[in-house]
Amino acid sequence: METELKDRVVLVTGASTGIGAATARAYAQEGARVAISYRNNPEKAEKVVSEIEGAGGQAFAVRLDLEALETVEEAVAAVVAHWGRIDVLVANAVRWGGDGPPDPSVRFEHVPLEEWQAMVSANLIGAAAQVRAVLPGMRSRGWGRIVLISSSVAEEGVPGPGPYGTSKSGLYGLARSLAWEAGRDGILVNVVAPGFTLTDSRPVPKAIADRIAAGTPTRRLSVSDDVAKLVVFLGSGANGNLTGEVVRDGSSAARAPHVGP
Numbered sequence: 001m002e003t004e005l006k007d008r009v010v011l012v013t014g015a016s017t018g019i020g021a022a023t024a025r026a027y028a029q030e031g032a033r034v035a036i037s038y039r040n041n042p043e044k045a046e047k048v049v050s051e052i053e054g055a056g057g058q059a060f061a062v063r064l065d066l067e068a069l070e071t072v073e074e075a076v077a078a079v080v081a082h083w084g085r086i087d088v089l090v091a092n093a094v095r096w097g098g099d100g101p102p103d104p105s106v107r108f109e110h111v112p113l114e115e116w117q118a119m120v121s122a123n124l125i126g127a128a129a130q131v132r133a134v135l136p137g138m139r140s141r142g143w144g145r146i147v148l149i150s151s152s153v154a155e156e157g158v159p160g161p162g163p164y165g166t167s168k169s170g171l172y173g174l175a176r177s178l179a180w181e182a183g184r185d186g187i188l189v190n191v192v193a194p195g196f197t198l199t200d201s202r203p204v205p206k207a208i209a210d211r212i213a214a215g216t217p218t219r220r221l222s223v224s225d226d227v228a229k230l231v232v233f234l235g236s237g238a239n240g241n242l243t244g245e246v247v248r249d250g251s252s253a254a255r256a257p258h259v260g261p
């Protein structure tokens with residue numbers, strides 16, 4: 001299948017680790033020039049850049065902070081200054097809140113409203129800011145692909161982390177509206193909703209991973225590369241006319257709650 005990505009410019013936000021880093025590498029393997037955003041870990045982003053360049057590809061690291069939305073436009077401007085365009089946006093950067101994924105033991109009423117505001121601002125309005133910044137260029141060239149990274153938590157829910165799941169479910173509405181608005185300009189926009197995914201950023205004890213995997217349709221958890229391949233398909237010329245959709249991967253823990261080990 002032809003992805004038509006050779007020399008296209010792709011911005012993958014939050015690509016210093018995890019799913020974003022795997023996605024950046026996967027785009028580079030298809031011949032795309034890849035901009036990688038980071039927030040706190042420039043050295044990890046530079047490592048991804050070095051890996052891509054070492055394999056003969058082109059990559060460029062730029063800082064983007066979802067908690068300082070002016071940096072979104074600055075990052076996009078830096079990529080455009082470097083390569084002249086952005087053809088594909090993968091809005092993958094995430095504000096987890098705290099030190100990592102949300103804590104399911106936290107009681108709903110104990111989450112301060114400030115945390116709701118910060119989460120929705122970063123993960124939902126932050127995604128809208130990324131789209132706003134890249135859209136005029138895509139429109140002017142009559143071609144673009146946008147992939148928003150949500151989470152199975154958006155639909156399935158989990159105890160406790162209301163703000164995170166809510167911010168991720170907002171991406172569905174964003175994609176559906178944008179698909180109608182930008183489709184006539186050759187821009188396709190879709191959501192990928194990964195389930196629990198094994199990444200290089202956070203080790204998960206095997207017993208926990210096995211328990212979650214047992215409740216999935218495939219009885220295995222996705223790894224970053226599984227999600228990356230899906231994103232590259234949706235965000236490439238191989239995707240001819242699929243837009244406004246949410247694609248769930250096989251790692252969703254609660255997709256098949258009746259399934260046992």
Ligand SMILES: NC(=O)c1ccc[n+]([C@@H]2O[C@H](COP(=O)([O-])OP(=O)(O)OC[C@H]3O[C@@H](n4cnc5c(N)ncnc54)[C@H](OP(=O)(O)O)[C@@H]3O)[C@@H](O)[C@H]2O)c1
Pocket residue numbers: 013014015016017018019020037038039040041042044064065066067091092093094095096122149150151152193194195196197198199201
């Ligand atoms: N892993 C999973 O099980 C899972 C499941 C469902 C959905 N997802 C979604 O998949 C995406 C990637 O997840 P992941 O597990 O691969 O994440 P990760 O490894 O923790 O990486 C997060 C990325 O986002 C950046 N980042 C963190 N805070 C940021 C902020 N405030 N502003 C801008 N960038 C920020 C980090 O940059 P620095 O490290 O440089 O600070 C890093 O590049 C996220 O959108 C997440 O919601 C993940």
